[in-house]
Amino acid sequence: MFASLRRDLPASIVVFFVAIPLCLGIALASGAPLFSGLIAGIIGGIVVGSLSGSEIGVSGPAAGLAAIVLSAIGALGGWENFLVAVVLGGAIQILFGVLKAGIIGYYFPSSVIKGMLTGIGIIIILKQIPHFFGYDADPEGDFAFSQVDGENTFSELFNIVDNISPGATLIALIAMAILILWEKVLSKKAKIFQLIQGPLVAVVTGIIFYVLTRSHETLAIATEHLVSVPVPEDAASFFGQFQFPNFGVITNPAIWVTAFTIALVASLETLLCVEATDKLDPEKRVTPTNRELLAQGTGNILSGLIGGLPITQVIVRSSANIQSGGKTKASAIIHGIFLLLSVMLIPTLLNLIPLSVLAAILFLVGYKLAKPQLFKEMYHKGWKQWVPFVVTVVGIVFTDLLIGIGLGLAVGIVVILIKSYQNSHFLHIKTPDSGGHHLQMTLAEEVTFFNKGAILKELDAIPEDSFLELDVRKTRYLDNDIIEILEDFAFKAKNRNINIKLISERGTVENPPSYIEFFKLEKPPKT
Structure with missing residues (x-):
């Protein structure tokens, strides 16, 4: 881990700058205290990062849970009551890990996972355009x-026109130029430029720009267009930002329903993210999913507490x-340490960072996830890959992450059923002659009730006075x-004068008196 520190340290700085506004923004969107988002980011980095088996995954508060949190806080009677559900949700996640539920993540098609990454990339770009121009509603x-x-998402883009901030837009363009x-x-010129990351230079430039132009009539950036980290007056006020669960409501059934909902949604989002990040990993490492659920559950218990x-x-x-360029889990852990130190020591400095600069950084993240070349590649792979991919992308952009993935998965299942229907057998006219037909039908390795229609159609189409070879040697189910x-x-x-030769691993049988009895004795295929 420490051998890769020269790559992990610069990467952790980039993740740190990306995480700050996301932690705060997700807390705001969830109707929760702003500091709660930072707590989740710190624990997600340090605790979950340490326990996880993922080398490049980063954990923290999730946008996909914002709507659940917002409604649950009101329904459960306050923030302290909701924290009980977070703790219990974490315990349920640990139970999921013990029960080996992590395998669920492997059952999502590659086309859907790629669609998820692309859809998230497009969403990042669309959502950052207003921030890029200084419109932060x-x-x-x-x-x-x-x-x-x-x-x-799209109406917010039209609202930009009357709300452009010249200063925020200018520094965003400068930051984008620096990053590119x-x-x-x-x-590519020198190692120093690999050690010092472009996003760090862009952020420092943004702070300098804000300080130099804050008294300028046109270019001054308003406070609402800056990062807004809570600033404690002293140590007592800092620790006063931590809140604790009200375990007196633990017997309330609504608490348990919310806890299970959090555990289920958080686990599913985590497993999907694990699958996606493993695909993005240049070294193609495989994350142990059950261990990931244990790590996430531990993190949620501590975060809720x-x-x-x-x-x-x-x-x-x-x-x-x-x-x-992050290589190991050190990047995620260090980013969590940076979050902790910064909110303790330099919150005032963080509050000088223009949100438009961070939007420029996220622009590039979104573009790399949703490159136009990927659409071309998926199209050339054929409709079985293209259709679930596009449905997932469109679903994510126009609904939310889980609904979009659900739509893509549903289409993927339909594709599988269609191909299963088509591939159940192979019918071949071997030697047509004037006296009839000699046909071969080879059944696939697995033939299920989904294939009934296709096989019935072929059998009914066999003409009278034919000879049919039915080959089940490759069939295992x-x-x-x-x-x-x-x-x-x-x-x-x-009645149609069709003779049948059944070919199996045990030999051949002509016109068997009972197929049911035959396959009871036959080992392969299994029924």
């Missing part, structure tokens, strides 16, 4: 299409980590529904 980290104030120059030119938001592994910070179809066809075949 939509809280940072609120990734849902529909907003609480009645606006949506750093990545495309300077980082001291007043933090629920935690998941998050794709925005994870992808920023990967794109910045044959559904009872299919055996019954063959049994019924054998009866019809006698």
Whole structure:
């Protein structure tokens, strides 16, 4: 881990700058105290980062839980009551890990995972455009299409026109130029430009710009366009920001329902993020998913105990980590340490960072996730990959993360059923002659009730006076529904003068009297 520190340290700085506004914005969108988002970010980095088996994943408060948190705080009677649900949710996640539920993440098609990454990339870009121009009505980290104030992702873009901040826009353009120059030119010139990351230079430039122009009539950046970290007056007020659960409500059934909801949604988001980050990892390492659930559950218990938001592994910070060259979990841990030290020691300095500069950084993160080239690649892979991919992307952009993934998964399942229907058998006319037809039908390795329609269609189309070779040597699973179809066809075949030769691993049988009895004795295929 320490051998990669020269790559992990610069990456952790980038993740730190990306995490600050997201932690605060998600807390704001959740209707929770701002400090609760920072607590979740700190624990997600230090605690979950240490316990996790993921080398490049970064955890923290999740945008996907914002709506759940917002409604639950009101329904449960306050923030302290909600924290009980966070603690219990973490305990349920640990139970999921013990029960080996992490395997669920492996059942999502690659096309859906790629669609998730692309959809998140597009959402990042669309949501950061207003911040880029100094219009910050939509809280940072609120990734849902529909907003609480009645606006949506696209209507917010139209609102920019009358709310452009010249100073915020100018420094965003300067920051973007620095980032592109750093990545495309300077980082290839000398090692110093690889050690000192472009985002750090962009942030420092943004602070200097704000300080130099804050008395300028046109270019001054208003306070609402800056990062807004809570500033404690002394040590007592700092520790006073921590809040603790009210365990007196633990017997309330609504608390347990919320806890299970948090555990289920947070676990699903984490597993999807793990699958996605493993695909982005240049070294193609595989994260142990059950261990990840144990780490996330531990993090949520600690976060809830001291007043933090629920935690998941998050794709925005994870992808920023990967794109910045992070190699090991040291990057996630160090970013958490930076968050802790900064809110304790330099909150005033953090509050000089223009949000538009951070929007420029996130622009590049979003672009790398949603490169146009990826759409071309997925299209050329064929409709079975293209359709679930596009449905996932569109679903995420126009609804939210989980609904979009659910739509993509549903389409992926339909594609599988269609291909299963088509690939159940292969019918071949071997030697047509004047006296009839000699046909071969080879059944697939697995034939289920989904294949009934296709096999019935082919059997019914076999002409009279034919000879059919039915080959089941490759078949390892044959559904009872299919055996019954063959049994019924054998009866019809006698009336149509169709002779059947059944070829199996045990040998061949002509016109078997009972297919049901035959497959009871046959080891492969299994029924």
